[in-house]
Every structure is written in C-alpha cells, then in structure tokens.
Amino acid sequence: MARILDTLFSLEGKTALVTGAGGAIGRVLAKALAESGAKVAIHDFDDERLASSKAFIEEAGVEVLTFKADLTDAKACRSLVDEAHAALGSLDILLNSAGTNRRKPIVEVTPEDFDAIIDVNLRSIYFLSQAAHPHMAAQGGGKIVNISSLSAKHAFNTISVYAASKAGVSQLTKAMAREWVGDNIQVNAIEPGFVKTEFTRPLWDDEYRADWFARFIPTGRLANPDELIGATLLLASPASSYITGQAIVVDGGVLSGATWVKP
Numbered sequence: 001m002a003r004i005l006d007t008l009f010s011l012e013g014k015t016a017l018v019t020g021a022g023g024a025i026g027r028v029l030a031k032a033l034a035e036s037g038a039k040v041a042i043h044d045f046d047d048e049r050l051a052s053s054k055a056f057i058e059e060a061g062v063e064v065l066t067f068k069a070d071l072t073d074a075k076a077c078r079s080l081v082d083e084a085h086a087a088l089g090s091l092d093i094l095l096n097s098a099g100t101n102r103r104k105p106i107v108e109v110t111p112e113d114f115d116a117i118i119d120v121n122l123r124s125i126y127f128l129s130q131a132a133h134p135h136m137a138a139q140g141g142g143k144i145v146n147i148s149s150l151s152a153k154h155a156f157n158t159i160s161v162y163a164a165s166k167a168g169v170s171q172l173t174k175a176m177a178r179e180w181v182g183d184n185i186q187v188n189a190i191e192p193g194f195v196k197t198e199f200t201r202p203l204w205d206d207e208y209r210a211d212w213f214a215r216f217i218p219t220g221r222l223a224n225p226d227e228l229i230g231a232t233l234l235l236a237s238p239a240s241s242y243i244t245g246q247a248i249v250v251d252g253g254v255l256s257g258a259t260w261v262k263p
C-alpha cells in the first residue's frame, strides 16, 4: 500500500542548497533534506565547519557537495547559487540558514556592527534568492525556506539589529512570495525561538538566563535543532504547494501568551 507520507513529504529527485550549513541548525536540516531524498549542496565560509558538517551528513549514507563563500559579498551570493545549480543539475530548494549576531545594547552598536549583521542575515538572503529565482522559474518552480527568528516578532534587549534583520527576513519572505507566486516558487520562513546551539551558548550558559528560560518558555526548555526538521520538511516538500509567504513559529509556545498564575 502506498503511504501518503512517502509522497507528500518526499524530496526524491529534488536538489537543495543549504547556506550556513556549517552551523548546528543548517547541518541538521541539510541532513534531513538528504534523508528525505534530496541531493544536497552545503555552504559555509568556515572550512572546518564545512568539513565537519559534510562528515555529519554523510553518516546518513548520502553524498554531499560543499561550497565556500562569504555571503557579505552580493556577487559571491550569485556565484554560489549558480555554481551549486550547475553542480546539482537543478535547484529545487534554497534553505537560507546562514546567520550572525553581535549582542550589545543599542547605545554601543557601531555602523560596522550594524552592517555585519544586516549583510549576512538579510542582504544575503535577498541576493541569494534573487539568483535562485531564474533557475527555479525556468524549471517550473521551487521552494525558498528562510530561517528567520522569534525575534522578528518579539523584541529582546541587546539584539536590536539582529531582531530588525530577522523582521526584514520575515517581511522579505512575503514580498518574494507575492512576486514569484506565478512562477510556482513558494517562499516561506521559520521563526525558531531559542535553540540550544553554540550560537546561543552565551545565553543558556549563564545562570540567570538559564533560570529565565525555564520560566519564560512554556515548554521549560530550549529547542533541539532537530525540532526544526518538521517545519522544514513541510516547507521544502510538495506538502506545502499551497503555502506561501508564511512564517511558522517554532518557539515552544512563547508567542501563545503568558502564564499569570503560579503553575
């Protein structure tokens, strides 16, 4: 008996480029795409991270292509997409996971800090997606999945530029979805809450914040990177053929409201 899950979420015959896959989230999501049948190319600008992620993903018995590029350079964004497209033979899925942050109070942020965050988190997604569009349109469609953040909707102190960049990503997701709906390209975002990775170590390693997380997050804990796989496979697969311009919040219930009685 054919099972609906085997076709609806299957990426058999599909190709994917995952940016920032040297990171904890990108590599887990790249592996999930590969395990769902996609031929995957991973990207990072850090050689060691790239090699480590390649080995991690290939544990699944698949082969992975690697690409190095500094995404602060718009030309490098275009070359990355074109080279990945040429090597993969097509480009069905672009998963934008590269990101950066510098945590500082607003009064201490320099123009250089501002550009460093915006260039990776927002500007690169703009030009990577712009470069992916003609390939996807020519082949009859595609999927762009942007890793945004809970901070696109919920502000926290010391991450003002990061929050603005992620709000930009979530809005850009809608703008691209509108312009490219006629090309059968679905553009969506995931807004993760707090995920336990090196990126957030300064937060969960801190005694005050660890206690704060336990009270603030309804689940009482940070997410594991693999808890983003479900939303990713939905947005990267035929299951989301009628979903575009959306952001799925994966935050353990933070945005559901607040607890105001003693639990």
Ligand SMILES: NC(=O)c1ccc[n+]([C@@H]2O[C@H](COP(=O)([O-])OP(=O)(O)OC[C@H]3O[C@@H](n4cnc5c(N)ncnc54)[C@H](O)[C@@H]3O)[C@@H](O)[C@H]2O)c1
Residues within 6 Å of the ligand: 019, 020, 021, 022, 023, 024, 025, 026, 044, 045, 046, 049, 069, 070, 071, 072, 096, 097, 098, 099, 100, 120, 147, 148, 149, 150, 191, 192, 193, 194, 195, 196, 197, 198, 199, 200
């Ligand atoms: N960890 C969390 O709690 C969390 C929550 C919400 C959203 N996010 C987002 O998820 C994504 C992945 O986060 P992560 O926790 O895996 O972080 P990470 O730092 O482990 O991974 C990000 C990767 O992006 C790469 N990168 C950074 N600047 C680059 C540049 N200029 N050119 C090319 N590559 C560059 C880094 O080398 C790194 O491997 C990011 O976009 C982040 O903002 C993370």
